Amino acid sequence: MDAEQLDQVFKALADPTRRRIIDRLREQPDQSLFQICAASVAQGGVALSRQAITQHLDMLQKAGLIQVRWAGRTKIHSLNLHPLQKAVDLWLRKHL
Amino acid sequence: MRIYITSVFVDDLSKALDFYTRVLGFQVKHDVPIGESRWLTVVSPEAPEGTELLLEPSGHPAVKPFKDALVEDGIPAASFQVDDLDAEHNRLRDLGVSFTMAPMDAGPVRMAVLDDTCGNLIQLVQMLGE
Numbered sequence: 001m002d003a004e005q006l007d008q009v010f011k012a013l014a015d016p017t018r019r020r021i022i023d024r025l026r027e028q029p030d031q032s033l034f035q036i037c038a039a040s041v042a043q044g045g046v047a048l049s050r051q052a053i054t055q056h057l058d059m060l061q062k063a064g065l066i067q068v069r070w071a072g073r074t075k076i077h078s079l080n081l082h083p084l085q086k087a088v089d090l091w092l093r094k095h096l
Numbered sequence: 097m098r099i100y101i102t103s104v105f106v107d108d109l110s111k112a113l114d115f116y117t118r119v120l121g122f123q124v125k126h127d128v129p130i131g132e133s134r135w136l137t138v139v140s141p142e143a144p145e146g147t148e149l150l151l152e153p154s155g156h157p158a159v160k161p162f163k164d165a166l167v168e169d170g171i172p173a174a175s176f177q178v179d180d181l182d183a184e185h186n187r188l189r190d191l192g193v194s195f196t197m198a199p200m201d202a203g204p205v206r207m208a209v210l211d212d213t214c215g216n217l218i219q220l221v222q223m224l225g226e
């Protein structure tokens with residue numbers, strides 16, 4: 001993991017909605033955009049547009065924290081916490 | 097003014113007729129030939145005089161990209177209400193229906209999403225009591 005990838009991980013984490021998406025995907029992996037949006041409304045949080053959630057998912061994907069696969073013709077999102085562990089190893093741990 | 101009909105674009109009319117009647121359980125209301133096609137609507141047996149669902153051929157070139165984009169993001173093309181979502185989910189799964197979203201609570205409703213085999217996702221919703 002280079003410095004830019006490390007930046008992307010911290011940038012991705014620097015937003016409560018994106019952290020909530022991570023929390024939700026941990027509880028319930030393999031969700032479509034529709035399901036992530038439905039869950040975000042159901043949680044009583046701020047209702048976000050699909051476009052807003054799409055942008056959050058893009059940032060999480062860029063940081064490598066979300067993986068996308070196809071289930072039939074539907075895009076399914078799940079977590080990949082490997083970059084998070086890398087961020088711990090490379091930077092966070094030396095201050096813990 | 098009343099909403100008497102709504103529609104879903106279906107890839108294949110005969111296939112759609114089978115899925116929406118035999119599998120989902122709706123019944124034919126109108127089946128009128130129009131040229132080479134048909135005006136085909138179904139209703140719920142629970143409300144035969146209620147809102148009709150038009151099974152509309154997907155022929156227009158704008159329809160496929162529109163449907164594909166919705167399916168890609170898991171977004172349903174229509175939503176139907178049921179009294180007991182989990183029972184309906186089990187019944188349909190036993191009939192071989194594929195669900196892209198298993199039943200989940202979402203605030204005042206419980207919902208699931210299935211594939212209608214005609215190019216659409218369909219949402220089933222149960223209103224949860226207060």
